[in-house]
Amino acid sequence: MxxxxxxxxxxxxxxxxxxxxxxxxxxxxxxxxxxxxxxxxxxxxxxxxxxxxxxxxxxxxxxxxxxxxxxxxxxxxxxxxxxxxxxxxxxxxxxxxxxxxxxxxxxxxxxxxxxxxxxxxxxxxxxxxxxxxxxxALGLTGVTAYHGLENVNVTKDDTVVVSGAAGATGSMVVQIAKKIIGCKRVVGIAGTADKCKWVESLGADVCINYRDADFKEQLIKQTEGYVEVYFDNVGGEILDLMLARVKRFGRVSACGSISEYNNSSPPGFKNWFEVIANRITIKGLIVLDAGARWPEMIKEISEAAVSGKIQVxxxxxxxxxxxxxxxxxxxxxxxxxxxxxxxxxxxx
Amino acid sequence: MxxxxxxxxxxxxxxxxxxxxxxxxxxxxxxxxxxxxxxxxxxxxxxxxxxxxxxxxxxxxxxxxxxxxxxxxxxxxxxxxxxxxxxxxxxxxxxxxxxxxxxxxxxxxxxxxxxxxxxxxxxxxxxxxxxxxxxxALGLTGVTAYHGLENVNVTKDDTVVVSGAAGATGSMVVQIAKKIIGCKRVVGIAGTADKCKWVESLGADVCINYRDADFKEQLIKQTEGYVEVYFDNVGGEILDLMLARVKRFGRVSACGSISEYNNSSPPGFKNWFEVIANRITIKGLIVLDAGARWPEMIKEISEAAVSGKIQVxxxxxxxxxxxxxxxxxxxxxxxxxxxxxxxxxxxx
The missing domain is CATH 3.90.180.10 (Medium-chain alcohol dehydrogenases, catalytic domain)
Structure with a gap:
C-alpha cells in the first residue's frame, strides 16, 4: 500500500x-x-x-x-x-x-x-x-503527578489529600506520594465507591466519595488536625472545602480544575479568607516545567513500576x-x- | 477623680x-x-x-x-x-x-x-x-504592607498592582513599594476619582477607579505585558481579573478580601485556570509573621517618613x-x- x-x-x-x-x-x-x-x-x-x-x-x-x-x-x-x-x-x-x-x-x-x-x-x-x-503513567501524566508534588516540596512528613484520585493524574499522585516519596498519609477523593476502592488498592490510606451525602463530614474526619498538602485536580467546591482543611502554612498544588472547565459561572470560594488567616501557599504548575527532572522522574516511575512498588x-x-x-x-x-x-x- | x-x-x-x-x-x-x-x-x-x-x-x-x-x-x-x-x-x-x-x-x-x-x-x-x-503607618498597618511585599519577594525589578490602594494598608503598600523598595512601577486600584488622585500623589505611577465603566479596559492597558506582583486587599472580582493580568510565574500577596467579608455567597473565579496555566503563586500573610523584621520595618518606615520620602x-x-x-x-x-x-x- x-x-x-x-x-x-x-x-x-x-x-x-x-x-x-x-x-x-x-x-x-x-x-x-x-x-x-x-x-x-x-x-x-x-x-x-x-x-x-x-x-x-x-x-x-x-x-x-x-x-x-x-x-x-x-x-x-x-x-x-x-x-x-x-x-x-x-x-x-x-x-x-x-x-x-x-x-x-x-x-x-x-x-x-x-x-x-x-x-x-x-x-x-x-x-x-x-x-x-x-x-x-510512564509519560506526561506520571511526570505531571510527580512534578506537582515536588513543586510544593512534598516530603515523607506530609499528609497529602488528592482530588480526582481515580483519574489519570490523581492515581499517579496517590502512588508517587505513598510509594516513592513515602508520605505519612494519603487521602484520596473520587466520585464512586468502586473508584474509591481502587484508589485504596493503589495505596491511599483512605479514599472518600464526594457524591456521598456526608462527604463533608467524612472529609473533616479524615483530615483531623488538618493536612500539609492538597493536590488539586478539580477546583471549584472541593478546592473551597479543602482551603479550610489545609494546615497553617500548608500548600496547595494547583494542577487542574476539571469541575470548572465547562462552567462559565463557577461557584464562589466561601473559604478564601483561609488562604490569608492560615497563610496558605497555592502554586500552579504545568508539566512542561519539570525540566531536567523529566527523564529522571520517568526513570524513577518506571523502576518503581518494574519492581512492583507502584501499579501501572x-x-x-x-x-x-x-x-x-x-x-x-x-x-x-x-x-x-x-x-x-x-x-x-x-x-x- | x-x-x-x-x-x-x-x-x-x-x-x-x-x-x-x-x-x-x-x-x-x-x-x-x-x-x-x-x-x-x-x-x-x-x-x-x-x-x-x-x-x-x-x-x-x-x-x-x-x-x-x-x-x-x-x-x-x-x-x-x-x-x-x-x-x-x-x-x-x-x-x-x-x-x-x-x-x-x-x-x-x-x-x-x-x-x-x-x-x-x-x-x-x-x-x-x-x-x-x-x-x-507606624504600626500594624505599615508592617502589614511591608511584610506583604516581602512575603512575595518584591524587588525593584517588579511592577506591583495593589487594590484598596487608598485604604490604610494599600496606601502604605504603594509608598513602601515605590519609595522604600523602589519598584519599577506601581499601579493602584481604588474606588473614587479623588482617592485615585491621592494614591498618585503618594507615588503610584497611576491609580485606576474600579467604579469606572471602562475599568477592565483601563486595567488591561495599565498592565500591558502583564505584571510580576498583585497585592490583594479586596478579593472577589478584582482578584479574579488580576489572575489574568499577573505574569507567568508571577505572585499574588493575599492580604485581605474586604469585598467578600460580608458576602456569604461570593462570586466565582472565572480565571482560576490562570493560576495553573501561568504557574502563579498565591501566598496568604498575616502581619504577626513579620517576626524579627517587625521593629526593623517600623524603623525603616519611620525614617522614610521623617526624611519626607514617604507621606504619613x-x-x-x-x-x-x-x-x-x-x-x-x-x-x-x-x-x-x-x-x-x-x-x-x-x-x-
Missing part, C-alpha cells in the same frame, strides 16, 4: 465557553504535505484524552496566557497520541518506529521529529508494559475502541467522570 | 454571616478587675478600625483556623487602640504613659503589659507625627469623632469605602 496523500481530521469549528459537544468539532479531509528532512509520516493508533485539552479550545482564550498554543478555529484538535512511522526522512525514527507525539485528532500526520521531547519521543518498549502506558496496569487505563468518526464522543467522556485512570482512545 | 470601677463596653451579641449592623453588638456596663502586678488601667482615646476585625466575629468561625482569637459571644469586641495609663502596677508603664494595646471596644480597660509587642507597646512620640499614626500625614487618616454609643457605627464605615487611609475612631 502506498502512503496516503490525505487524512481525515477533526478540526475545532465552534470554541465553547461551557460544556463542549460534538458540534464543537468538525470532521474534514486534509492534504498531507510532502516529507521534509527530519519529518516522518505516522499512522495514529491511540489518542491521549486529557482535561487540559479543554483549556486549549476555550472561546476567547488568549495565546500568550497559555502554556501550550490554543487550537485555532479550523485547525485540528491538539492531542498527544501513539503512532507508527509509515514513511521516514528522520534517521532516528525509521519506518515501523513507535512514537509518542502530537498526532492531534488525525488518522495520519506529518511530524517534525526535531522538536524532541516531550513533543516527539520514541516509545521503547519495557517488558510487561503496554505502549499506551507511555501516554499516561490495565486498571490504570480506560481504553475505548473508537471509530475515527467518534473521536470527540470518547473525549467527552472525560467530563462524565466515566474513566478510571487514563482515558485512551483506541482508533479502530 | 478616683479610678473607675466599671466601664462601658460594646460586646458581640449576634455574630454575622453577611453585612454586620448595629444589632451585631450590644452596649453594656462591665466591672473592672483589681490591678495585679504588671497590669495597668487605661482610658481609651482612639480605636483602630481594621477590615480584619470582620473575620474575628464571623458566625461559626473556628478558633484554631484563626491567627487571632475570635470574639466570643458576649465578650467585648476586639480592637487595638491608643490609650492613656491612669493607674499602674507596671514599672515601665507609669501613670500618663501612652500605650498602643488591645483596648477592645471599652472606655476603660485593664491591660497586662507583660504581653509585650505587638499587643502592648508604649507610644514614644516622634516629632511631627501624631499618636494615631502608631495605629497605622493627616491625609493618611480618616479620624471620626465618635461618642462611645456610636463606636459600631463608625466601624461600619469600613465597608462603605468611606475612608481614605486609616479609619480611626476618636472617642469624644
Amino acid at each position: 502506498s502512503a496516503p496523500k490525505t487524512t481525515r481530521a477533526w478540526i475545532l469549528s465552534n470554541p465553547p465557553t461551557d460544556m463542549p459537544d460534538e458540534s464543537t468539532f468538525k470532521l474534514v479531509e486534509q492534504d498531507l504535505s510532502e516529507l521534509k528532512d527530519g519529518e516522518v509520516l505516522v499512522k495514529t493508533t491511540y489518542l491521549s484524552n486529557d482535561p487540559a485539552q479543554r483549556g486549549w479550545i476555550q472561546k476567547g482564550v488568549i495565546a500568550d496566557r497559555m502554556y501550550f498554543p490554543p487550537v485555532e478555529i479550523n485547525a485540528p484538535m491538539s492531542s498527544f497520541g501513539i503512532a507508527t512511522v509509515i514513511e521516514s526522512k528522520a534517521a532516528d525514527f525509521p519506518k515501523g518506529t513507535l512514537v509518542n507525539c502530537l498526532t492531534n485528532w488525525r488518522e495520519y500526520a506529518v511530524i517534525d521529529t526535531t522538536l524532541g521531547a516531550p513533543y516527539v519521543t520514541r516509545v521503547d518498549p519495557i517488558p510487561g508494559f503496554k505502549e499506551t502506558h507511555f501516554l499516561g 496496569g490495565d486498571a490504570n487505563e480506560t481504553i475505548v475502541p473508537t471509530a475515527f468518526e467518534d473521536v470527540p464522543k470518547t473525549w467527552l467522556k472525560l467530563f462524565e467522570g466515566a474513566n478510571t485512570g487514563k482515558l485512551i482512545t483506541h482508533i479502530v | 478616683s479610678a473607675p470601677k466599671t466601664t462601658r463596653a460594646w460586646i458581640l451579641s449576634n455574630p454575622p454571616t453577611d453585612m454586620p449592623d448595629e444589632s451585631t453588638f450590644k452596649l453594656v456596663e462591665q466591672d473592672l478587675s483589681e490591678l495585679k502586678d504588671g497590669e495597668v488601667l487605661v482610658k481609651t482615646t482612639y480605636l483602630s478600625n481594621d477590615p480584619a476585625q470582620r473575620g474575628w466575629i464571623q458566625k461559626g468561625v473556628i478558633a484554631d483556623r484563626m491567627y487571632f482569637p475570635p470574639v466570643e459571644i458576649n465578650a467585648p469586641m476586639s480592637s487595638f487602640g491608643i490609650a492613656t495609663v491612669i493607674e499602674s502596677k507596671a514599672a515601665d508603664f507609669p501613670k500618663g504613659t501612652l500605650v498602643n494595646c488591645l483596648t477592645n471596644w471599652r472606655e476603660y480597660a485593664v491591660i497586662d503589659t507583660t504581653l509585650g509587642a505587638p499587643y502592648v507597646t508604649r507610644v514614644d512620640p516622634i516629632p511631627g507625627f501624631k499618636e494615631t499614626h502608631f495605629l497605622g 500625614g493627616d491625609a493618611n487618616e480618616t479620624i471620626v469623632p465618635t461618642a462611645f454609643e456610636d463606636v459600631p457605627k463608625t466601624w461600619l464605615k469600613l465597608f462603605e469605602g468611606a475612608n481614605t487611609g486609616k479609619l480611626i475612631t476618636h472617642i469624644v
Whole structure:
C-alpha cells in the first residue's frame, strides 16, 4: 500500500465557553504535505484524552496566557497520541518506529521529529508494559503527578489529600506520594465507591466519595488536625472545602480544575479568607516545567513500576475502541467522570 | 477623680454571616478587675478600625483556623487602640504613659503589659507625627504592607498592582513599594476619582477607579505585558481579573478580601485556570509573621517618613469623632469605602 496523500481530521469549528459537544468539532479531509528532512509520516493508533485539552479550545482564550498554543478555529484538535512511522526522512525514527507525539485528532500526520521531547519521543518498549502506558503513567501524566508534588516540596512528613484520585493524574499522585516519596498519609477523593476502592488498592490510606451525602463530614474526619498538602485536580467546591482543611502554612498544588472547565459561572470560594488567616501557599504548575527532572522522574516511575512498588496496569487505563468518526464522543467522556485512570482512545 | 470601677463596653451579641449592623453588638456596663502586678488601667482615646476585625466575629468561625482569637459571644469586641495609663502596677508603664494595646471596644480597660509587642507597646512620640499614626503607618498597618511585599519577594525589578490602594494598608503598600523598595512601577486600584488622585500623589505611577465603566479596559492597558506582583486587599472580582493580568510565574500577596467579608455567597473565579496555566503563586500573610523584621520595618518606615520620602500625614487618616454609643457605627464605615487611609475612631 502506498502512503496516503490525505487524512481525515477533526478540526475545532465552534470554541465553547461551557460544556463542549460534538458540534464543537468538525470532521474534514486534509492534504498531507510532502516529507521534509527530519519529518516522518505516522499512522495514529491511540489518542491521549486529557482535561487540559479543554483549556486549549476555550472561546476567547488568549495565546500568550497559555502554556501550550490554543487550537485555532479550523485547525485540528491538539492531542498527544501513539503512532507508527509509515514513511521516514528522520534517521532516528525509521519506518515501523513507535512514537509518542502530537498526532492531534488525525488518522495520519506529518511530524517534525526535531522538536524532541516531550513533543516527539520514541516509545521503547519495557517488558510487561503496554505502549499506551507511555501516554499516561510512564509519560506526561506520571511526570505531571510527580512534578506537582515536588513543586510544593512534598516530603515523607506530609499528609497529602488528592482530588480526582481515580483519574489519570490523581492515581499517579496517590502512588508517587505513598510509594516513592513515602508520605505519612494519603487521602484520596473520587466520585464512586468502586473508584474509591481502587484508589485504596493503589495505596491511599483512605479514599472518600464526594457524591456521598456526608462527604463533608467524612472529609473533616479524615483530615483531623488538618493536612500539609492538597493536590488539586478539580477546583471549584472541593478546592473551597479543602482551603479550610489545609494546615497553617500548608500548600496547595494547583494542577487542574476539571469541575470548572465547562462552567462559565463557577461557584464562589466561601473559604478564601483561609488562604490569608492560615497563610496558605497555592502554586500552579504545568508539566512542561519539570525540566531536567523529566527523564529522571520517568526513570524513577518506571523502576518503581518494574519492581512492583507502584501499579501501572490495565486498571490504570480506560481504553475505548473508537471509530475515527467518534473521536470527540470518547473525549467527552472525560467530563462524565466515566474513566478510571487514563482515558485512551483506541482508533479502530 | 478616683479610678473607675466599671466601664462601658460594646460586646458581640449576634455574630454575622453577611453585612454586620448595629444589632451585631450590644452596649453594656462591665466591672473592672483589681490591678495585679504588671497590669495597668487605661482610658481609651482612639480605636483602630481594621477590615480584619470582620473575620474575628464571623458566625461559626473556628478558633484554631484563626491567627487571632475570635470574639466570643458576649465578650467585648476586639480592637487595638491608643490609650492613656491612669493607674499602674507596671514599672515601665507609669501613670500618663501612652500605650498602643488591645483596648477592645471599652472606655476603660485593664491591660497586662507583660504581653509585650505587638499587643502592648508604649507610644514614644516622634516629632511631627501624631499618636494615631502608631495605629497605622507606624504600626500594624505599615508592617502589614511591608511584610506583604516581602512575603512575595518584591524587588525593584517588579511592577506591583495593589487594590484598596487608598485604604490604610494599600496606601502604605504603594509608598513602601515605590519609595522604600523602589519598584519599577506601581499601579493602584481604588474606588473614587479623588482617592485615585491621592494614591498618585503618594507615588503610584497611576491609580485606576474600579467604579469606572471602562475599568477592565483601563486595567488591561495599565498592565500591558502583564505584571510580576498583585497585592490583594479586596478579593472577589478584582482578584479574579488580576489572575489574568499577573505574569507567568508571577505572585499574588493575599492580604485581605474586604469585598467578600460580608458576602456569604461570593462570586466565582472565572480565571482560576490562570493560576495553573501561568504557574502563579498565591501566598496568604498575616502581619504577626513579620517576626524579627517587625521593629526593623517600623524603623525603616519611620525614617522614610521623617526624611519626607514617604507621606504619613493627616491625609493618611480618616479620624471620626465618635461618642462611645456610636463606636459600631463608625466601624461600619469600613465597608462603605468611606475612608481614605486609616479609619480611626476618636472617642469624644
